[in-house]
Amino acid sequence: MIRSALTAAGRGLSLFALGFAQLAAFVWTVTALALLPAFAGIFLVPGAVAGMRLVARISRHRARAWSGVDIPEPYAPVPRFKTGLVGQIERCRYVLLDIATYRDLIWSLADPVIGSVLAVLPAALLLYGVEGIVMPVLWENFHPHGFRDWYVGIHVTNRTAAWVCVPLGAVILVAAVRNAERLLGVHARWTRVLLAPMAGLAPEPRPRVSGGQQAELRRIERDLHDGAQARLVAMGMSLDAVEQLLERDPAKARLLLTEARQASATALSELRDLVRGIHPPVLADRGLGAAVQSLAQDSPLDVAVVAELDGRLDPPVEAAAYFAVAEVLANAAKHAAARRVRIRLRHGAGRLHLTVSDDGRGGASVAAGTGLAGVQERLRALGGHLTLDSPPDGPTIVMMELPCELSSARTSSS
Template sequence: MGRVDGSTSGQLRQRLRPGAVIAAQGLLIALLSLTTHVALFVLSVVSLALIPAFGVGFALFPAVTALVRLVTGLHRRLAGWGGVELASPYPPVPADAQFGTWRRFRWVVTDPATWRDLAWLLPGAVTGGVCLAAFAVPLYGLEGLLGLPVVLHAAGVWYGYGPFWPVGSLDQALLCFPLGALVLAGGLAAGRWLIWLHVTFAGFFLPPTRTAELALRVRQLTVTRAETVDAQAAELRRIERDLHDGAQARLVALSMSIGLAEQLVQRDPEAVRRLLAEAREVSGQALAELRGLVRGIHPPVLAERGLDGAVRALALAVPLPVEVTVDLPGRPPAPVESAAYFAVAEGLANVAKHSGATRAWIRLRHADGRLAMVVGDDGRGGADPAAAGGLAGVGRRLAAFDGTMVVSSPPGGPTVVSMELPCELSSPRTSPSSGTG
């Protein structure tokens, strides 16, 4: 019997938890809408009106627009709580577009997103204010469910639970329990719908237009192309440097040893044997360096065993337990596979060098046309993807394939690096998941 009660209590908590998120989201949307929208709309109209009169609007309107964009940015974040992503539509600010200049004013007024934001302020205030019900109604139902009317009645305080439900007796106070449960359930259901309505309405104004999306996409591709070209040039310089300082120097030494052996072959056979032994050792070192260089370009294990086997081989080389889970019904294209391999390799290298972790895990999965990779550890955290280093290089490598990387590494851990690459798989096969420790 106790187990049933505990299970029921757990299910209730699981249902109330998303309900609390909905209520909090509704409260924040309502507060943001009711406190800022009307004021910002009035300020925008006044600043525009001051342009022909005194000219101060040239400086005031861009400043008000910056505040409007701050508020709409907060609305986009709140929409993300509900799983609706609204991308920012604003182009980057030109370097010479300082506040108070004609360049800044012209940049603001020629941006279609400026007028879409202003057109949304008043309607958004209405739909955002209605979202207050997503917080108030469940809170009102929770009062009855928790027995607040009963407590107030016992204390001799008159309490009206509902506009038509004055609590004048104990029976009326006790009836607030089922009434509160109904109000709470109805409020949570209605709150979800109200927030959806507000976010959907905002989706007509706040995201970028099709033209703006294409312009943003072109800028993004321009940046990633430049980064890819720089990364390729740096990689070529690294290969050239490794060849010059490593294998080439050893091959020169090998050639000199063989030439000296040719001169001594008749006079000092014992010295020739020593020179040939040294030459054999140098040739082995040169071969090992060449193999290491080849592995850095495209590891043979990746070509032979695919991404699944190559990642498991990486996990075995890490000096701590690594759990590997792979769900790949095929193989990605070779360039994508190579980028994924080196991204996971860099993540594991950071785990081994900097994390102080006791265990790590790797998750690889392909779904909806995207290869998702997760490298995590239970270490000290504090990884910074913005700092110049391995993670920054991984981000540039993935961006070349339109991929993304998100790092979650709070102080004290854990560190979770989530990466995605858009791709399709070929050569379907069945590969069970397993752990590698």
Template sequence: MTIETKSGSGRTGVRGVGLAAVRGLGLALVTLPGAVLCFTLTVVSIALIPIGVGIVTTPWVLTGVRAFADWRRVLAAQWCGVRIPSAYRPIPKDANPWGRTFGMLGDPATWRDLRWLPVDMTAGFVSALLAGALLLYPLEGFAIAAGLWRVLPDGYWYGFVSVTGQASALGAGALGLVLLFFAHFFTPRLLEAHFRLTRVLLAPSQGELAERVRVLTETRRDAVDTSAAELRRIERDLHDGAQARLVAMGMDLGTVEVLLEKDPEQARQLLAQARQSSADALAELRDLVRGIHPPVLAERGLGDAVRALALRMPLATEVDVDLPGRADEPVESAAYFAVSEVLTNAVKHGHADRIWIDLHHRDGMLRISVTDNGKGGAVIGAGSGLAGVERRLGTFDGVLAVSSPAGGPTMVTMEIPCVLS
């Protein structure tokens, strides 16, 4: 059992208050320059789009802004238990600069980030700074009361106390004690308020969430339809294959019982035929099980499963895998069969003689690219294998991008958001 401790308003111990103050101060020191830099670079880069320079720089700048916002999402969840969903639209890895620029600018999440940055450099900075100052400022009052007042210039003010001697210095210490009392209650709340303000500005709107639910509903329905079709295929394969062989084998064995005394030679031939039928039925059952969920996928993971798939290909196939862990079993299964379908298309329709497969995981995204040197012309259309792959990936919020000019080469890129264990 895992117990999650949140640094929100519920934590009011001395250690929790001190930690919240340090975090608030550190956040303030990063928030102001980070938000100013991101906002300035974004405005300049977008302004340079008409002359072409911004087409190249804007995707890089917006990627940095997203990383800055995602970092704050992580801190909000880890420090205060404030969950801020990320709803960026995926951009195909092989998109050109023009497509990446206007794809990112057309994403509502991008404009939420840009609205958030000015608020973050003002109200966000102040709320984070107050979380740190509310605890650290009383320490100055205690230091003044302890004798620091002697080296301070005349007319020094601590809060509303004018420090002119030991008596007023003790007053500053008393004020510091009062501030410390309030800091005990308000420092964690100020830090939480900072992240709640961030959530208000960065979280997707109800309309976007409704659209997201609609898309997920469609993909889940496609997944159910696909599962039903898969069950019908399995039933058909069993009926036409292994089941028919087993029935024939039973009939042969019945005939053997009758011929065992009358015609031993004929009986031996039928036994050999039954033995071959049992071997064929077993091979068909193994192929069927492998088509449902390959054993190597369950035992060794996606990387080794794709390598095993490449070894069975009738043409030269190179596989490059960089997966530091394993994804959830449904994600691995979807990715495996997606790769299998793309490879089948390359062999059947692409007329390629070489295939390159690349699997890696970066920034919470499993990315798979399959490239062949065939004739090209692959498209995602109704009834095509790639359309089925797109539906399969859509179940997991994945995307499919195909680049296949006439004459080749063909590159199929698949991306599935997931975490690795």
């Protein structure tokens, strides 16, 4: 416990140091904005905002890694810019029209003032507790030189007052050790207040679902064409041959009938798999938590699932969340060379939160063609979003959110 308290204190001090970078980002961005009328701001604003967003991403990452507080990044999608001066103007316009820019600007000014106090609390209370315990030593060594101190309302001007500080310091030290991580969590939640999506001010547009629907239809068509359809065609050809051979070569006709029966069984199995891919029975019967557990059991990776859901979700939300987790899990196995995956499902504040983390090589990107773009589009179709944190050496953390409400738990009809 002492080690964790010291770790929390050190992390709090590093968050305090980050406040200087926040203030620098604020000054840089405000200066760039002020130079917009002089035309120079067009070239300075995109870089300044990029620096501010980098500091904000560091703060989000620390809140998630140190306190388990997920803070999404609801920045507007980055379009493809033109080259030259026109492209620079488009970049400037993009950051100026994104309301998240101004939310980050407020954060970069307010957090160093209030957040810094919260950040240094773990270290300050630990030091304050130690000071109370050693107050008699301080008194004996510094009293001849005019030592005076105030400690928890006690004016330490004599030896008796110094010894009174010892039990008070012990209480403060014990409280600091026991609550250092909680105090660090308070800072993370304060950061979430400033950086989380502001639904009332920045409603995210609901993108068209036609692209996702067309991709899903193409997948189903391809699976049918390459699997069940090919086997059914072969079975029909076999039955035609059987009809011609039935009288003049019964033995060969029976052999073809056996092959046709096997082809029909295989086609039926593939159709069942296809229907299961559209909407797995376990998802309809037992809900999202059980369906993700089933995915984990079928995965070749070491997958741990934590499902904190007290009820059922709307079927479209459950389906979108299930297939999103399935795609991310498949990416971890195919592309990330991961061995362990951790999946967490929870509901809070009217949103479903899904976090999938793996210990793979990292370097994942929504634009890298690994299926994450499709997942992002599927989520956005329901008003949700995806946040990816995947440094080159890993780990990869995919955070997904969907607006929804929990209903009472539904049971299977079986």
